[in-house]
Amino acid sequence: MEKEKISGIQLFLLLLGFLFGSTVILGPAMGAKNDAWLAIILGGATGVLLMQVYVAISLLNPSKALVDILREKMGKVAGNIIAILYIWYFIHLASLVLRDFGEFICTVTFPETPMVVVIAIFAFILVYAVNSGIEVLGRLGELLVPIIPLVTLIISLSIITVRDFTAFLPVLENGMSPVLKAAFNFVTFPFGETIAFLMLFPHLNKKDKLKNVVFLSAVTSTIVVIIVFFRDIIVLGSDLMSRSTFTPHLSSLLIPGLNIEPLIDINLLIGGGIKISVCIYAAARALSQITGIDDYRKLTGAIATFCVVLSIWGFGNVLELFIWSEKVWPYYSFPFQIAIPLLLLLLSLIKKGKSPNAGTKK
Amino acid sequence: MAIVLAVFAVLIFYDLKEFIRKKEPARVFVIYFLFMAASLAVSLLLAAGRRPSSPAQWIEALLKMIGVMQ
Amino acid sequence: MMHRKGKKRTGIKLTAFLLVLPLLLTGCWNNRDLNEINIVAGMGVERTEGGKILLTVQVVEPAAIQSTSSGKGKGGSSQPKPVFVESCEGETVFEAVRGMLSVIDKKLFLSTAQILIIGENLSRDGIGEILDFFQRDHEIDYSMEVLVANGATPREILEVETDMDAIPAVYIKGTVENTISRGTVKKTMLIDLIKDMGSRGRQLAIGQISKTGENEIRTEGTAVFKNGKLVGWLGPYETRGYLFATNKVKSAIVNVPADKGKIAMEIMRSKGKINVTFKNGKPAALTVKVKVYANVGGYEGRGKLDPDHLIKLEQSLAEEVKKEILMALEKSQKQYSSDIFGFGTNVHKYHPMYWKNAEKNWDVIFSMLPADVRVDARIMRTGISKSPVKKDE
Structure with missing residues (x-):
């Protein structure tokens, strides 16, 4: 028990x-250009389902985290390897998220600061957050995350004056396949x-809430992403939108009369910070x-250090990062996000049927 | 180069002090040094301006080998 | 004992923490104070005869502005100028920006630039390449005004010294902003250019600036581009027709001929919509629908305003607006064959299948299509006078 x-x-x-994590600066599903909204809806729906799979796994194995579930269902050796x-x-x-963060800050806010400095300082703070424990992270989320939709709303309302409401037309100009591809990308980033x-679910104080909590968060984030998409395309037009590196940042630059682009940085600090902390926590915990x-x-210290080094090591430049994230990431993630969880769900259902009280120590 | 070594020295010194004080079991040291040594090695190579092929590239190559990607 | 030791440790930690804090006070990595930068108010880009980029900047001297505004009227030729203008050549815009440092002392701060003036020669060669720098650089303000210089180099325009504002760039920006209430120059922000640059459905059109006197500039008219290259100009009235059609007129004064003299109508509101009508899967006509609401502003002639007359007046106002729109259409279709209105965008949105094949030679298709312009004019108020000052004879 936790x-x-x-x-x-x-x-x-x-x-x-x-879920907002780096999505707030990258604008997901951009591969589908005008039809990204369709891809977001499709991907969002699939993402909601996928997250319910994770919930089901967690509910079938109460108060066990991912590692225990793996070891229990797949045997000790295979479980440990996976x-x-x-x-x-x-x-x-x-x-990867650290790198997204570093690239954004170094492109937009601090162009002359070496990226490794930005990333290392950020990671240092996050290690502190992770070491403070999951409860502190939870309270941090409570305090900071509401700012993200708020900022999004502020920016959206501020640029409502710059408008071309039919900018998302024509629908399905290039057929369905880019949409499906973008939808798949959107499932793997960020839903999957x-x-x-799965390392955090056991910490929830009321198990019966888990299903609704996860469902609501997936739906909310899909809605916000759609709003962001429509805002961006209305303001920028599809051509410029697909050309820009950090789309939401670009649209925030266009607010007449005032400069609130640092708000996008704040969004990223919060979303990205939470995402990285959760990942480091999950890795250290596992x-x-x-x-x-x-x-x-x-x-945590050693893992975070390695993360920082890996983020610099991984890619030579921002284009490599983007191309890799778009082309390789979905396939690379597929086993981790979809195949293994589905297998786990299946195994959990079978074992559940066999012996309802099957419980092992540890 | 010197900065990289200095940063790692400070980090390791700080953590080791805690570990020794609490008399941690050997596996903590092993895992800790596994990560730190890997990080240090890569950082030194990066600082020397010689980027070793990265995991991202390995994964890409692997996926291409299996035939998932073209 | 333990307790005291713990306390001591906290003390050390606290001191260390406090000692680290001042590090944050140094600010950004590349922190530069206000007196270490040159604040750029306006920029100009032109192509030299040698094919190089000639960048001109207008830099503000904050100290001088202070003294001119407080010491105005006292005369005194020792006053420093509030701005200075410098030029530098380079193969690329960025090289010119950096090369500028060989003639001026401090680094240029581009975020404050409010206008960008593009020279005519450069425009004729194509502005695509230079726009990329302005799109990419993180310091550039996307809402800066872009203008094309007609008959003068950007440097000549930026060197204008006006009495109306200490900073000429602000003065120029002001005159462009007035376009909302006169409608004879196209207000173009940098972002509009970046947005439409790659599009085949809408060609670029940029406001025009010219020098009318020693220290006077005039922003009127529009520069018409085709595939990123300047092809010609629209006059003030054609510009207004163009703006009426593309729904960019907020207010304007239109003169309507009356039986004896002229009536100046003040457009209070205007709504323009363009469309391409299709017949049998092919574009049949360009339609422009404009609705204007106007007040009678001045009656310079003789006659009386009565209901019948008002209806006639509405018709002739509509006629007048229609004439301007047709003028603009005629010129962009026949003379320049450049779709500055964005009819192509419309086709792209509502007839994507047709657009796929037509995109390549849309210029040709566009210039062949007949135009159907419909203007509906309403007169709302006639002012506080019933009849003109002059009496019938």
């Missing part, structure tokens, strides 16, 4: 912050990434469970 507990609303906000792969995946995810939350170390806090 000693630390977070409430339903805290989990909801943490999930929301996680768990180690997951740890790698979480670390990699954290490093919430697999990391690693400590596998190796039988009593406290995950001993490993």
Whole structure:
């Protein structure tokens, strides 16, 4: 049993912050250009379903985190190997988000600050947050995450004067396949990434709330992303939108009379910060469970250091990062986000049927 | 280069002090140094201006090998 | 004992923390104070005869502005000028921006630039390449006004010294902003250009600026581009027709001939909509629908205002607006074959299938299509006078 507990609303906000993560600066599903809204709806719906799969896994294995579930359902050896792969995946995810963050800040806000400095300082703060424990993270989410939709709303309302409401036309100019592709990308980024939350679900104080909390957060984030998309396309037009590196930032620049682009930075700090913290937490936690170390806090420093190095190591430049995220990430994530969880769900259902009280120690 | 070494020295010194004080089991040290050594090695290579091929590229190559991507 | 030790540790930690705090006070990595930068108010880009980019900047001297505004009228030729203008050549815009540092002392701060004046030669060669710098650089304000210089180089325009405002760039920006209440120059923000640059459905049209006197400039008319290259100009009235059609007129004065003299009508509101009508899967006509609401502003002639007359007046106002729109259409279709109105965008949105094949030679298709312009005019108020000052003879 987990000693630390977070409430339903805290989990909801943490999930929301996680889902916004780097989506708030990248604008997902842009591959579909004008039809991105369609891709967002499709991907959002699939994402909601996928997250319910994670919920089902967690509910079928009450008060067990991902590593325990893996070991129990797949046997100790296979379970451990897959768990180690997951740890790698979480670390990699954290490093990708760190890199997104670094690229954004270094492109937009501090162009002459070396990226590694930006990333390292950010990571340092996040290690502190993670070491403070999941309850603190939960409260942090409660305090900060509501700012993200608020800022989005402020920006959207401020530029409502610059308008071309038919900009999203024509519908399906290039057929369905780019839409489906973008929808798949949107499922794997960000919805599938919430697999990391399988390490957090056991902390929820009321299990019966889990389903609704997860459902609501997925739906809310889809709605916000759609709003952001329509705002961006109305303001920028599809051509410029697909050309720009950080779309929401560009539209925030167009607010007449005042300059509130730092608000986008704040969004990223909050969303990205929560996402990275959750990933580092999940990785450290999983690693400590596998190796039988009593406290995950001993490993956060090392893992975070590795994340920072990996984020710099990973890509030569921002274009490599974007192309990789768009082309490779969905396929790379597929086993972690979809295949293994589905397998786990299946195994959980079978074992549940066999012996309802099957419980192992640890 | 010197800065990288200095940063790592400070980090490791700080953590080790805690570990030794609390008399941690050996596996903590092993895992800790696994991560730190990997980070340090890569950082030194990066600082020297020689970027080793990254995990992102390995994964891409792997996926291409399996045939998921073209 | 333990307790005291703990306290001591907190003390050390606190001191360390407090010592680290001042590090944050140094601010950004590349922090530059106000007196270490040159505040740019306006920029101009032109192509030299050698094919290089000639960048001109107008830089504000904050100290001088202070003294001119307080010490005005006292005469005194020792007053420093509030702005100075410098030029520098380079192969690219960015090189010119940096090269500027060889003639001026401090780094240029571009975020404050309010106008960008593009020279005629450069415009004729194409502005696509230089726009990329302005799109990419993180310091550029996307809402800066862009104008094309006609008959003068950007440097000549930026060197204008006006009495109306200490900073000429602000003065120029002001005259462009007035376009809302006169409708004879196209207000173009940088972002509009960036948006339409890559589009085939709408060609670029940028406001025009010319020098009318030693220290006077005039922003009137529109520069028409085709595929990023300047092809010609629209006069003030054609510009207004163009703006009526594209729904960009907020207010304007239109003169309507009356039986004896002229009546100045003040357009209070105007709504314009363009469309392309299709017949059998092919574009049949360009339609422009404009609705204007006007007040009678001045009656310079003889006669009386009565209901019958008002209806006639409405018709002739509509006729007048229609004439201007047709003038603009005629010129952009026949003379320049450049779709500055954005009819192509309309086709793209509502007939994507047709657009796919037509996109390449839309210019040709556009210039062949007949135009159908419908203007509906309403007169709302006639002012506080029933009949003109002059009496019938």
